Structure formats: structure tokens, C-alpha cells
Amino acid sequence: MPELPEVETIKNALANGGRGGASILGQRILRTDVLWDGTIQTPSVSEFIRQTENQVIQSLSRRAKYLQVQLAAGALVFHLRMSGDIRVEPYKEYTDPLQKHDRVVFWFANHQRLVFNNPRKFGRVWLLPDPQVLFKKLGPEPLDPSFTSQEFYEKLQKHQRQIKPLLMDQYFIAGLGNIYTDEALFLAGVHPLRNSKSLTQPETEVLLSMIRKVLTAGIERNGSSIDWAYRGGEFQNEFQVYGRKEEACYQCGTAIRRIVVGQRGTHYCPQCQKLDDL
DNA sequence: ATAAACGCCTGACGGC
DNA sequence: TGCCGTCAGGCGTTTA
Numbered sequence: 035m036p037e038l039p040e041v042e043t044i045k046n047a048l049a050n051g052g053r054g055g056a057s058i059l060g061q062r063i064l065r066t067d068v069l070w071d072g073t074i075q076t077p078s079v080s081e082f083i084r085q086t087e088n089q090v091i092q093s094l095s096r097r098a099k100y101l102q103v104q105l106a107a108g109a110l111v112f113h114l115r116m117s118g119d120i121r122v123e124p125y126k127e128y129t130d131p132l133q134k135h136d137r138v139v140f141w142f143a144n145h146q147r148l149v150f151n152n153p154r155k156f157g158r159v160w161l162l163p164d165p166q167v168l169f170k171k172l173g174p175e176p177l178d179p180s181f182t183s184q185e186f187y188e189k190l191q192k193h194q195r196q197i198k199p200l201l202m203d204q205y206f207i208a209g210l211g212n213i214y215t216d217e218a219l220f221l222a223g224v225h226p227l228r229n230s231k232s233l234t235q236p237e238t239e240v241l242l243s244m245i246r247k248v249l250t251a252g253i254e255r256n257g258s259s260i261d262w263a264y265r266g267g268e269f270q271n272e273f274q275v276y277g278r279k280e281e282a283c284y285q286c287g288t289a290i291r292r293i294v295v296g297q298r299g300t301h302y303c304p305q306c307q308k309l310d311d312l
Numbered sequence: 313a314t315a316a317a318c319g320c321c322t323g324a325c326g327g328c
Numbered sequence: 329t330g331c332c333g334t335c336a337g338g339c340g341t342t343t344a
Binding site: 036037040099113114115116117154155157202204211212213214257258260276298299 | 335336337338
């Protein structure tokens with residue numbers, strides 16, 4: 035489910051309390067349960083359990099769509115992929131019932147538990163001495179102020195790719211997924227099939243500023259809540275194009291179109307986002 | 313270099 | 329009611 039704003043929201047909730055429970059910072063893991071072994075990418079499930087038990091949560095951070103939970107020895111890294119979710123809740127005993135699709139549970143000393151729920155089993159958890167090995171090839175963080183529109187322009191010029199799949203390529207720029215990409219392209223007035231090399235410098239500047247605008251708004255609204263799992267976010271109420279197929283564009287009234295780009299449903303306004311370079 | 317196709321999974325929804 | 333196709337916030341691998 036999550037893109038950058040949703041992962042950021044979960045990170046903030048785990049740090050400050052929320053998502054049903056108290057902050058996990060400083061908490062000690064008494065016990066780790068793995069309910070579906072495929073969730074653990076590395077190390078082996080038995081080593082994962084052994085090496086997480088008795089560790090204390092030191093800090094929380096996010097890189098791209100990865101959530102990093104720093105332990106004294108090594109770091110837990112979560113990727114939620116399409117359907118993952120994390121919740122924190124109080125427990126009385128280890129036998130307290132869990133929910134359908136709960137895959138990993140960390141039981142803390144303060145009688146709270148962190149639960150990784152993942153219906154589609156795409157999500158993964160790592161325990162790594164240094165998570166940089168996962169992060170080093172990722173593209174820049176779009177909200178990092180040191181990432182300039184000049185740099186963005188030069189990167190776009192290096193490729194001849196459809197702009198939408200390029201923006202969703204985590205090795206090009208990190209954190210954008212299907213929803214926020216469609217929203218940013220709409221606000222920038224850029225057609226999702228435009229060739230990356232065709233974007234002008236002014237268009238690039240607007241595009242970066244719109245990427246930042248949708249991501250910031252998403253974080254401020256605590257992410258987007260869609261599908262069956264209520265996530266508490268409110269950004270879905272501000273979607274301009276995503277999920278609005280055949281509805282009227284708020285800018286010009288034209289019917290929003292849905293096409294498939296890079297195997298992903300893609301929403302845009304044919305009037306506000308012209309394809310003028312093919 | 314680019315992009316398409318496919319695999320990984322479960323569940324919701326609409327049409328018949 | 330069941331069955332079937334389609335769709336879903338992601339990404340790695342394989343194939344053209």
C-alpha cells in the first residue's frame with residue numbers, strides 16, 4: 035500500500051505513539067514470533083528471532099519506502115510493498131489473539147506489541163548489520179532540499195523513458211508510487227507518457243515542486259486511506275486524478291482518463307496534460 | 313538502454 | 329449462490 039508519505043506516517047506514529055499504541059522508542063523486545071517464514075528476507079528465521087530478542091529500539095528512520103528500526107546490534111528494515119501495514123497495540127499475554135494476515139510480531143517489555151500485517155505476502159523484513167547495503171543504489175529523496183531542480187533536469191535528460199515509469203523507478207528517484215506520481219504529473223500538467231528527455235527546464239522545475247507538494251500534503255494528512263484497511267490518513271480526499279476515471283477534472287471539467295502505463299493503472303486529464311512530443 | 317511480460321499473493325468487486 | 333475476470337499504494341527477474 036504505502037508510498038513515501040504512508041511510510042513516513044507510520045514512522046512518526048511508531049516514534050510518537052499512535053496507530054493504536056505507545057512509542058516503541060526505548061522498548062525492549064522480549065520475544066519475536068514469525069508467523070509466515072517468507073516474510074524474513076535475511077537472516078534465517080531462527081537467527082532473526084534469536085538476534086532480535088532482548089534488543090532495545092534505538093531510533094526510527096525512513097529511506098525511500100523502507101522503514102528502518104535501529105537496534106543496538108543491527109537494524110530491522112521493513113518494506114510494506116503493496117499490502118503491508120504495521121500496528122502497535124497493548125497485550126496481556128502471548129496468547130492474545132492476532133488478526134488475519136499478521137506475519138511477524140515483536141512483543142515488548144511494556145506490554146505493547148508491534149505487528150507486521152501483510153495480506154499479499156509481498157512485504158519483507160530484514161535484519162542487517164548495515165542497512166546501507168539496501169539503500170546505496172536508491173535515487174535521491176525528493177524532499178531533500180539539497181536535491182535541486184537542476185540536478186533533476188540533468189537526470190531526466192540522461193534517459194529516454196516514459197516519465198511516469200521513470201518517476202516510479204526507485205533507483206531514479208526514491209519514494210514515489212502509483213498514486214503520488216499520477217497526482218504530481220497532473221499538478222505539473224505533464225502527460226504520463228511524455229519522454230523524460232522532452233521535459234524543458236521550466237517544466238522540470240514545476241514537476242519537482244509538484245512532487246514535493248503532493249508528498250508534503252500526503253505527510254500532513256497522515257497518508258492516504260484506501261482499500262479495506264483503514265489507515266487514518268486523509269489525503270485520499272484530495273486526489274485530483276487517482277481513482278477518478280470518467281469523473282470531471284476539477285480544473286477543466288474534462289473526463290479523467292485511465293490508461294495502463296508500465297503495467298500500472300494511470301490516471302490523467304487529457305486536457306490539462308497534453309502529449310505534444312510524440 | 314528501454315520496456316514489456318511475468319511472478320509473487322490475497323481479497324474485493326462487478327457481471328453473468 | 330457460485331464462477332470468472334479485473335483490479336489493487338511494489339518490485340525483482342526474465343525476455344525482447
